[in-house]
Amino acid sequence: MTAVRSRPRFVFSTALAGALLCATTACGSSTSAETAEVGEQKTTWEEPTSYTYTLTSTTQVLAGTFRVQVRDGRVTEAVGTDADSRRQAQEVPDELPTIGELLKRLSQARSDNADTTEAAYADDGHPVRISLDWDKNAIDDEALYVISAYDPTAG
Template identity: 35%
Template sequence: MRRPGPAARSLAGRAAAALTAGAALLGLAGCAEPEATATAGRPAWEEPADYSFTIDSRCGERGFLGLFRIRVAGREVSGVEPLDEGARAAPRSAALTLGQVLAEYQRAREAGADLAEAEFDEADGHPVRIEVDPDERSVDDEFCYRVSAYAVG
């Protein structure tokens, strides 16, 4: 049996290297999914019936801009305390529960937003940062939230 010459071995080696590199790139492409990194190792958060949190909403043009202390009872906003001038000007009816904030983020991801990033608490999985820009070419359609002082009960 005749062995392949150096040119054939070189071509076969390059093809094998290309296949290996392609497989590695495909594996890395899966790692680029923002949610895959955010969910790894953290518990799934289930919205409790009653809780409170502070939310800082600064992005876009919306009625819910500013720093707020929110109380939730029965999974509905039961109290809103504005903590800065922007929040004092916002209508109380624009306040959101964390469940609603998370639903906004999920809808944006499903709709193919240009940017949809989230970070979650490592201990219980509640959202601590959400940033969404549905269309990078549009002005003021984005929204972002930073959550702190989360307490159940």
């Protein structure tokens, strides 16, 4: 008989990601996603120089939902969707990434052999969810990024 261990934090993170993706879909996003496991590259998407997107982030440094504007490959404006997110956007603006920077974090985590490096991609190839956990036994090193309302024409 095989013993099964419950990983509450992983289960919570997975449930949160699922809820956020469902909420995103319910809000009018019609992107379908597929999951890429460690080492797989499921996309050939190239980041445009200008676009907008909504980022929901749960990390130690950045937690909340932000509407992000990227111009010439750099974040030029970020607005939080609630009071706490607005405060964070003002206090730590350098922590708000472009989608390309999120993909670099995913690639770095894979290079570092992180315990969890998962991503889901939309039909056009841009990521819609990135989940990272460098050490499953460490506390507070997880990161979950949910990308929605991506608009490459808002440049």
